[in-house]
Amino acid sequence: MQQELKKLQGSWRVTALDMDGQKLPAAMLEGACIVVEGDRFKSLGMGADYEGTLRLTRPGRLDLTFDSGPEKGNTNLGIYELDGDQWRICLATRGKIRPAEFRSKPGSGIAVETLIRGEAAAPSKTPAKAAKRSGAPTEFEGDWRMISGVMDGQPMEKSAVSFVKRVTQGNLTTVYAGPQVMMQFEFSHDATTSPGTLEYRNTAGTNKGKTQHAIYELKGELLKVCVAAPGASRPLKFESKPGSGNTLTLWKRAITGAAEEHLNRVRRICGSLPETSEKMSHGEPTFFAYKKVIAMFDNNHHGDGHVAVWVPAPPGVQEMLVDGSPGTYFRPPYVGVKGWVGIELPRIADDELAEHLLESYRMVAPKAKKAAARSVRR
Secondary structure: OHHHHHHOOEEEEEEEEEEOOEEOOHHHHOOOEEEEEOOEEEEEOOOOOEEEEEEEEEOOEEEEEEEEOOOOOOEEEEEEEEEOOEEEEEEEOOOOOOOOOOOOOOOOOEEEEEEEEOOOOOOOOOOOOOOOOEOOOOOOOEEEEEEEEEEOOEEOOHHHHOOEEEEEEEOEEEEEEOOEEEEEEEEEEEOOOOOEEEEEEEEEEOOOOOEEEEEEEEEOOEEEEEEOOOOOOOOOOOOOOOOOOOEEEEEEEOOOHHHHHHHHHHHHHHHOOOOEEEEEEOOEEEEEEOOEEEEEEEEOHHHOOOEEEEEOOOOOHHHHHHHHOOOOEEOOOOOHHHOOEEEEHHHOOHHHHHHHHHHHHHHHOOHHHHHHHOOOOO
């Protein structure tokens, strides 16, 4: 495989990317590239920088092991094809099942990239300078991903929403669309009013040098913001109507630390079951099989304090579990009336968690798949 690896040496410009069945707009790929040196790779310009080891296991197969960046410690299994100066990669961004085809379905976690040999083109707009902390941490501290957005009455496309995030350090917030900085602003806020108020002082983006007024609502890990156009008065309601100039966005705090570790436990088990997929639903990672929900992650959902997973259960099981171990099991909101069970992830071992997830899978799976699921590795 050394000869094959030699063909991959150098810089490769990302020209197309499909993620979870959604095509990333070309404008977001400006400056995105992969650089291969020996068995090392760097992925640059995709909102964060990644580094690691590239291993070609056999013709057409590769493993990327990350040792720097947000994916540090993870290995993505993939397939590839090389045709002269064009390189196509298909990666499983979660789970341990290697893709079998160059196709990215919604909720699959599969990424398909097309690259052309050569240096990445410079972004058409000058990016903002790297964000530096300004002031003490606030209630907005950390990384947030967009759940929905409406701009001047026009809802944003889901494919665009999925690539937008905001990062707050002290009183400085940077909003990214893929690798590109959409806006950057310093802010002040007043949490004593209802709703809370925000003042933006834009330092980068199309509104650089201008001030904007906003209202916000923070409930647990969900942040709702309605901001007026520069020079307009503060919004009175959380709405964005055509002609208003208001931008209404909903954000979910990124899952990190211990919560992320518990989410990965659920992902690993669900990913080992046939025909399962993951997508966002109601602001939380949710797992599906045969178009039905088998598990929903709960990361302090609406400020409930849980790091848990909700699963459907057979009749009578909810009452038995909650009465027997109230510290581990609970009756979740919304779906509790249907017999669903909430499971506190820090209080349950992998084997027992796998049993619950397998049972919820069996409730929706066809008979042939139920039998196959009995032998799934937990």
